[in-house]
Amino acid sequence: MRHDKAAMVIDLARGMAASAEGLTLNEMAAQLNVGRRTAERMRDAVLMLFPQVEEVSDPPTKRWRIRGGLSAFEQAPTATEMLELTKAAAALRAAGEPARAAALESLERKVKAAMRSTTLNRMAPDLEALVRAETIAVQAGPRPSADETVLAEIRGAVLAERPLNFIYARPGAEARTRTMTPCGLMFGRANYLVAADRESGRIQTFRLDRMSAVEAGEGTARPPADFDLGAFASQSFGIYQDEIEEVALRISPEGAAEARGWRWHPTQTIEDQADGSVVVRFRASGMRELAWHLFTWGEQATIVGPDRLKAVMGEALAAAGRALERA
Template structure:
């Protein structure tokens, strides 16, 4: 058997050992990227290699799992895996998330402690070499609020299917106490609790740094059946849901086409290279203000083709910036002369004209 086939078989064994309920043949084939007949042969090979491989009836199909896990011989991590785990912890710590960073460091310590001495000595030099040669570039931006007690209480309520009560110093009713059913947490530049106020099933976002006096209630509460946190996050550009998703169409100039083809504006996007070398990007999202802030980083290389609401948001934000930073008019005169005009922006002309 070639090395790549042996590696694929070991990968499947690890997946079967990591699944408590087991995997169907179709799930196994999809997980490792092979056809149904191939995965059937691989399952048969695993029968002889792992006597603890179990077949679990799950009508109308069957599931398979390796009970009791795998021996440490098959589970030793590679130097690259250990380095990535350590770097992920460093990235969280640099982003202002020490609690989650500590959880990853604890996991790394457990992985290392489970390795046999010879295996640990073998990977040690490679891990140290890679750690010296790679680092995390810290970019400018807000440091998210990361209070271990707040996140711990939210996670406790989600696991126990319990409601939360807290004082919220944000929104339209700052200072009021809220009782909510927690749906999940969205981590990003700012961290948010996604929840619905009791009596409602409409999800809202609550910034964690504006939550105070948090407690878990003895009231049963959970997300409605079928709610998907990832789908909820994908509805918007950033966090704010706004008035509802809109169809966004952007034209990226030819000189930034390569960047645009590699850029992810939104999970639902499509990018089409045009005959003139430009790129048309399309996606559906809410949160036009956050999208406008991002598009300003593209400078004159981006043009908004739709929706009109996004164009108007960009014009409004430009007006605010120019009011704060534009040259003051001569004493006793208007703002004419060498000032800056943006009135053409709403017509589809360049956003800023001097």
């Protein structure tokens, strides 16, 4: 068996061991990015190499899983995998996220502690060299705050399906005591609690650094049955959620190549124009954050629509002009 096929078999075995309910053939094919027939051959190879594989009936299909995990031999991480874990922790710490960085650093220590000394010693020189050769470029922007105690309280309320009580203070507004149904967390340029109003069911976002006295309340609080955090996050260009708009941006020929390789939004389409420019279209809310982003494109970006985005951009330009006049 070629080395790449052997690697696929080990990867599939890891997937079976990592899934409590097991994998179907279709899930195996998706994990390996192969066709169903190839997935069947890979499954049969795993069955020969790992006799502890269990077949689970899940009508109308079947699943296969490996209980008890795999041995350290099959699970030893590579230097590249450990490097990415180290970089992820370093990026969080550099971005002002010490609590989340500490969680990854703790995971890194646990992984290394579980490795055989010979494997760890063999990896150490390569890992050290890679860590010295790669770094994280820290970009200007707000420093998100995620207090470890606040995160633990929110996560506990989510898992226990309990309401969340907290005091929320917006700039220029009186602090209010809120009781919400926690739906999840969004991390980015700022960190947010996503929660549902207990009466109306309306989904709202709250910046973690503006929350205090956070604690789980009494009773049961379940998110709306049809709520999907990933889908909710993808509605906006950034974090702010408001009315969803049909956005169209014309990028000049000078910026067209970069625009084609840019990830604007999950719903984006890019249309080539006769003059070499491109028109980028997507559906999103968050026009203020989009306007901020468009400043980085300078004269290369022209707003085709919506009118509200043009208005928001105009307001931002006027505010910048007033600031310059005061300087």
